[in-house]
Amino acid sequence: MDLTKFVKKIRKTGARWLLLVLPLFIAWLMSGADVSLDPKVEFDEETLQCLECHGAMRYTLVDPETGDTVSMKMYEELRIDPNVYAKATHGSFSCIDCHSPDFETHPHPVSVKFEPNFECIDCHGPDEKYADFNFETIEEEYSISVHGNHYIENFSCWSCHNPHTYKNTARQSESITEIVAYNNSMCLGCHGDISHYEVLIERQLTNMLSKHDWLPNQSLHFRKVRCIDCHAAVHEDILVAHQVLPANQAVRNCVDCHSTNSILMGSLYKHQVVEKRSKSGFFNAAITNQAYIIGANRNYYFNVFSVVIFGLVLAAIAVHATLRYISYRRQHGKK
Numbered sequence: 335m336d337l338t339k340f341v342k343k344i345r346k347t348g349a350r351w352l353l354l355v356l357p358l359f360i361a362w363l364m365s366g367a368d369v370s371l372d373p374k375v376e377f378d379e380e381t382l383q384c385l386e387c388h389g390a391m392r393y394t395l396v397d398p399e400t401g402d403t404v405s406m407k408m409y410e411e412l413r414i415d416p417n418v419y420a421k422a423t424h425g426s427f428s429c430i431d432c433h434s435p436d437f438e439t440h441p442h443p444v445s446v447k448f449e450p451n452f453e454c455i456d457c458h459g460p461d462e463k464y465a466d467f468n469f470e471t472i473e474e475e476y477s478i479s480v481h482g483n484h485y486i487e488n489f490s491c492w493s494c495h496n497p498h499t500y501k502n503t504a505r506q507s508e509s510i511t512e513i514v515a516y517n518n519s520m521c522l523g524c525h526g527d528i529s530h531y532e533v534l535i536e537r538q539l540t541n542m543l544s545k546h547d548w549l550p551n552q553s554l555h556f557r558k559v560r561c562i563d564c565h566a567a568v569h570e571d572i573l574v575a576h577q578v579l580p581a582n583q584a585v586r587n588c589v590d591c592h593s594t595n596s597i598l599m600g601s602l603y604k605h606q607v608v609e610k611r612s613k614s615g616f617f618n619a620a621i622t623n624q625a626y627i628i629g630a631n632r633n634y635y636f637n638v639f640s641v642v643i644f645g646l647v648l649a650a651i652a653v654h655a656t657l658r659y660i661s662y663r664r665q666h667g668k669k
């Protein structure tokens with residue numbers, strides 16, 4: 335149908351405000367429509383070979399001399415979930431992009447155990463493409479953190495960034511809850527799992543819950559803020575703070591977060607604040623920042639409620655407009 339005719343008709347029916355609301359509604363729909371699906375990753379031949387053993391509960395070992403086969407258990411620590419791997423940040427890699435091609439022989443020769451692992455900086459060092467991430471600054475911050483400043487044997491960037499599962503979430507996700515959950519799981523992988531902690535340090539793992547029982551509504555806080563928001567020093571050039579401080583320097587003051595100039599604006603909400611600024615202009619972001627008090631004037635249910643109300647209003651308008659349009663046509667005998 336001709337657009338101008340359509341617009342004229344709507345005007346005649348008196349449902350003029352539909353002209354205003356409709357584009358808004360479409361814009362609202364489109365604002366949520368840019369959710370991209372994970373690309374389906376195909377594994378190459380070599381990777382499939384590795385995953386035949388490392389992606390399975392059991393694998394088959396063949397005696398090259400007799401041809402006998404035996405079914406063996408794959409140790410849990412050496413197992414890689416192919417689906418999780420495929421979705422990880424480095425999931426498009428072949429295993430031997432990082433591991434020696436000598437791993438194609440099995441049982442693996444002893445020599446491969448002496449090959450050093452890549453470090454993040456080996457690939458991400460001077461690359462313009464990653465300048466925005468500031469790998470060098472992250473490395474400096476890590477080196478003076480509790481995990482990096484004194485020698486915990488075998489502790490490295492990979493200790494938190496599991497090479498086979500790490501997925502950049504801070505920049506990819508729109509959901510603060512998801513970012514917090516993922517981030518905290520990286521810490522709790524050790525601080526909540528004695529087997530991972532004790533391979534690094536012979537010390538009793540302290541109980542996270544009782545160490546934080548001064549915090550009211552602990553489970554809510556652990557879902558809404560990241561460990562690093564209390565435990566790491568903010569550095570303005572990096573998005574995710576990497577200088578984890580000794581526990582006695584952690585944030586304990588409620589007002590540090592529960593105030594108009596909350597520290598969270600420069601940490602947890604940093605990305606959102608910057609994005610908002612570039613999307614809707616500084617003015618808008620500045621207003622939302624200053625009017626925002628954590629735990630005081632944002633309510634999830636209220637947001638959902640307002641969206642529902644908005645939907646209902648639109649539906650009512652649509653029905654109303656249709657009825658008027660029909661009656662208009664009837665009256666003018668155009669049926």
Ligand code: HEC
Nearest residue numbers: 380383384387393394412429430433437438440441442447
């Ligand atoms: C026939 C089964 C099998 C295949 C195929 C296989 N692996 Fe393994 N892999 C094992 C077993 C069993 C171990 C543990 C014993 C060992 O370390 O040799 C292991 C250990 C490893 C380790 C840990 C070494 C260490 O001690 O930290 C790495 C890394 C590894 N494999 C990588 C690979 C890669 C990469 C491929 C593919 C190119 C591959 N594997 C193919 C069975 C296999």
Ligand code: HEC
Nearest residue numbers: 381384385388411412424427428429432451452492493497
């Ligand atoms: C981005 C680089 C990278 C890719 C890709 C990669 N790995 Fe690894 N992998 C590592 C690093 C680094 C370590 C050592 C981790 C550490 O020290 O904490 C490791 C450790 C391992 C281990 C030993 C785990 C352990 O806890 O001791 C196995 C087994 C393994 N890799 C198999 C694979 C297989 C199979 C693939 C392909 C499906 C693969 N890796 C792909 C970097 C990679």
Ligand code: HEC
Nearest residue numbers: 423424426431432452453454455456457458491492495502
């Ligand atoms: C063997 C080289 C190699 C190593 C080692 C490596 N990376 Fe990467 N990394 C890459 C490549 C290549 C990409 C781009 C992958 C793609 O686009 O599919 C990438 C992507 C990333 C991204 C996402 C970048 C973006 O534009 O969204 C992050 C974050 C990242 N790596 C962090 C790390 C960290 C942290 C480490 C160390 C724990 C590390 N990488 C180690 C090669 C590497």
Ligand code: HEC
Nearest residue numbers: 454467472473476490491494502503504505517520573574
């Ligand atoms: C104590 C745990 C820990 C260690 C050690 C660690 N990281 Fe991270 N890193 C994190 C967490 C948590 C995130 C945020 C993950 C997310 O939500 O995307 C992160 C994110 C990153 C990012 C992405 C930041 C962005 O702007 O999106 C890079 C790059 C990175 N780390 C590099 C490194 C390098 C390089 C090292 C070693 C020098 C290192 N990390 C060591 C916990 C750690």
Ligand code: HEC
Nearest residue numbers: 480493494520521524534535561562565578579580581582
């Ligand atoms: C790979 C295991 C591992 C991961 C992952 C890990 N840590 Fe640790 N962390 C340790 C170990 C081991 C120590 C003990 C070091 C010491 O006391 O010398 C430690 C020490 C600490 C301390 C100092 C405690 C004190 O008594 O002062 C804090 C705070 C801390 N970690 C927070 C975090 C946070 C936040 C994260 C996530 C960003 C994280 N850790 C991730 C293993 C881990």
Ligand code: HEC
Nearest residue numbers: 518521522525540545549559560561564581582584585586
């Ligand atoms: C609201 C701020 C806050 C949050 C969120 C928080 N912590 Fe803490 N944490 C603290 C404070 C303050 C202490 C010091 C408690 C004390 O000294 O009794 C502490 C203590 C610790 C300790 C030292 C325990 C010991 O052995 O004495 C570790 C390790 C730790 N936290 C890790 C974490 C991890 C992991 C998370 C995320 C799951 C987390 N914290 C979340 C504030 C926080």
Ligand code: HEC
Nearest residue numbers: 548549550551558559563564585586587588591628629632
């Ligand atoms: C690291 C920042 C941080 C610190 C420190 C902190 N909080 Fe919170 N607090 C939050 C966030 C974020 C929420 C969740 C707000 C939301 O979802 O809107 C929250 C929620 C709450 C709630 C629930 C509010 C509601 O809407 O249901 C209470 C009560 C609360 N905090 C009290 C405290 C007290 C008391 C302290 C000090 C002992 C404290 N908080 C320290 C960040 C923090």
